[in-house]
Amino acid sequence: MPQGAPRSAPEQQSLQQQQPARREQQQRRRRRRRRRRRPVPAARSGHVQAGLGAAASPPPSDVFSALRLHLPVSARARGCLPCLAVCPCACDSVCPPGRSSDFLTAYRSVCPRAPLPQVPLTTSPSLSRRCLHFLLLCFQVQVLAAEENVDFRIHVENQTRARDDVSRKQxxxxxxxxxxxxxxxxxxxxxxxxxxxxxxxxxxxxxxxxxxxxxxxxxxxxxxxxxxxxxxxxxxxxxxxxxxxxxxxxxxxxxxxxxxxxxxxxxxxxxxxxxxxxxxxxxxxxxxxxxxxxxxYPKGQAELQKPFKYTTVTKRSRRIRPTHPG
Structure with missing residues (x-):
């Protein structure tokens, strides 16, 4: 129909019926935008593992670099840090494109014996807070995994380097x-x-x-x-x-x-x-x-250590009880 042409009565009636639905749809969009812009309190920003608490402000950039150093070398060798795979703000410079994976899958591949984390991925709208939650959780998991693989040889080497002035000399x-x-x-x-x-x-x-x-x-x-x-x-x-x-x-x-x-x-x-x-x-x-x-040993000095003596062990015989005449 050419522009400026008068509309028929059925068309005007259908347009009037569609206007309330359009207005309601526009109002819904405005409400969603307002909810996204509204700051979320710390109590509603998502559950974090016990003992960590909620983040009140976005983490600084040095937090990501500090926590990234505590991840194992085996995880870095895969091409992408698994704990930072869902966090673009901390993973853009580390992960190559197309290598980010699901958080739970990466978590299970790094710590197979640890329990699954109780952290919802979509409860917090703030990307920086969600990244901090994942980083703190991964940092705690890596510390627990490091404690399980303690190498006692390092302790022995450190103790042998230090001089022992307390113990009795032989x-x-x-x-x-x-x-x-x-x-x-x-x-x-x-x-x-x-x-x-x-x-x-x-x-x-x-x-x-x-x-x-x-x-x-x-x-x-x-x-x-x-x-x-x-x-x-x-x-x-x-x-x-x-x-x-x-x-x-x-x-x-x-x-x-x-x-x-x-x-x-x-x-x-x-x-x-x-x-x-x-x-x-x-x-x-x-x-x-x-x-x-x-x-x-010097000539003429008796040996301080006695040689081994072998003793023969015989199997114990069964004791025969004496029979008493009845």
Whole structure:
């Protein structure tokens, strides 16, 4: 129908009937817009896991960068942080396009043994608050997962580095027989050699335990000088053995020989040549015969450790009860 042409009576009547429906539809749209613009109180902004509380203000940008560092490396290697997959404000710079997945699926893939979170995804209209809820929840889950995979070896290494001044020291007296020179280690004041005969007074060593990690301090009984290794790897004797250079780690090898590795310079061992001269630490290796020693008691000293005694155990016989005549 051309514009400006008069409308017929049926058309005008149908338009009048449609106007109230259009007005009502417009009013509904206005109400929805007002609800979206209206600020939601903290009590209605969605349920958060117990102990976290509701967010009162949008989180700063450094919160996302700080919490992102606590996620495991295995999760980052997948190409997208699973805990931030539903959060565009914190995931735009991390997740490549097309890699974001459902939150519950990612949550279950990272923490399979943890319970599912009770956090609704659509209760809070504020995107920043919803992101903060997910970040806090994931941070708490990652802490729990880290506590389950505690490595006790780290604790042992930290304790062995620290010196134990509280525990009672254990002193042992023996000789160290060198495999290459065929003699015993001697502490001749500041000079160290491996030319001592069996029972020599300079070859008698007092071995003092330092920590529970097989760390010992070796002192000559006659000279009272400690066996130490300086920063160049040279074996020297020092009157004061409190330095870390005078601490060695005992290693029992597969061939039942003992190797002494420096506690301060890892990989440097106490070693001697065939003529009994000390070798420098950087030139020694664990599999070399120059660093292999055997503990021997001094000549004429009774062994402190008693040998094992084997006792025969017989099966207990059944006891026969005496029969009394009736």
């Amino acid at each position: 002193l042992r007296l023996y000789q160290l027989y060198s495999r290459t020179s065929g003699k015993h280690i001697q502490v001749l004041g500041r000079r160290i050699s491996a030319r001592g005969e069996d029972g020599d007074k300079y070859a008698q060593l007092l071995v003092e335990t330092d920590t529970f990690g097989s760390q010992v301090r070796i002192k000559g009984k006659e000279t009272e000088f400690y066996l130490c290794m300086n920063r160049k790897g040279k074996l020297v004797g020092k009157p004061d053995g409190t330095s870390k250079e005078c601490v060695f780690i005992e290693k029992v090898l597969e061939n039942n020989y003992t190797a002494l590795m420096s506690a301060k310079y890892s990989g440097w061992y106490v070693g001697f040549t065939k003529k009994g001269r000390p070798r420098k630490g950087p030139k020694t290796r664990e599999n070399q015969q120059d660093v292999h020693f055997m503990k021997r």
